[in-house]
Amino acid sequence: MRPLHHPAVRDITVEGVLYALADPVRLQIFAELRGSDCAQICSEFLVVDKKELPKSTLSQHFKILREAGLIRSERKGVEMHNTTRCEELQERFGPMIRSILEAYLRSHGRRRKRKA
Amino acid sequence: MRPLHHPAVRDITVEGVLYALADPVRLQIFAELRGSDCAQICSEFLVVDKKELPKSTLSQHFKILREAGLIRSERKGVEMHNTTRCEELQERFGPMIRSILEAYLRSHGRRRKRKA
């Protein structure tokens, strides 16, 4: 398995970020990662929006989010721990990410997973 | 030729907007439309970013921007006059569109076409 690749902040592009977030599944994953107060593992998302996803598909989605610079993934034992890179993103893109998430949450009934 | 379709504000989605703006050509077209103080015709963009585009491709890009709700197109004689729908979009999505454009302009050297 090749090592995970996380782009440096300066290599993250607006187009790349928008591309990654343009998919409904990825946008929801990203929003839930953001809404959660601790790292989430990939398999938390095997069911997204009442729809079951194959794990190969899920793995691709995480890869795209990661390589767009939106999330950071760390292997912890057998699991993958994912967090958003919102602080770095804000440094680079200002309020863009936040305002996207706000618009998304507003139009999707602001459901969010409250974690223990 | 079938009539142009512009979605109502309430039918515009975050995902649809992000999808439309995720393409570098469309993002640049949208940014230039926004930066310009009068309506622009499609063929203004036959060359984008020093690269020539076939007009069928350009027509598709405008269609996608239009149907995502980002621009309004009106036929004026033989030409198509395009403007952004930023006011309506702001009503629906708050500062999202503005902050995307700002991030884009910031990272692309803020070149913009100043019109007569």
Next chain:
DNA sequence: TCCCGTTGTTCGTAACTTGTGAACTAATGG
């Protein structure tokens, strides 16, 4: 240590999407 179960990745390919030339529609001016 050696299996076993769990988690996630890679690969191959089928299904879908996008880009583009050619043909077409529409409006205008001569």
Next chain:
DNA sequence: CCATTAGTTCACAAGTTACGAACAACGGGA
């Protein structure tokens, strides 16, 4: 009307994405 200019539609080639099957990595027993 015919020619010209602007943009759209169509069909298909080229490119991209989704997903099952096989694989790799780790951790916990026995």
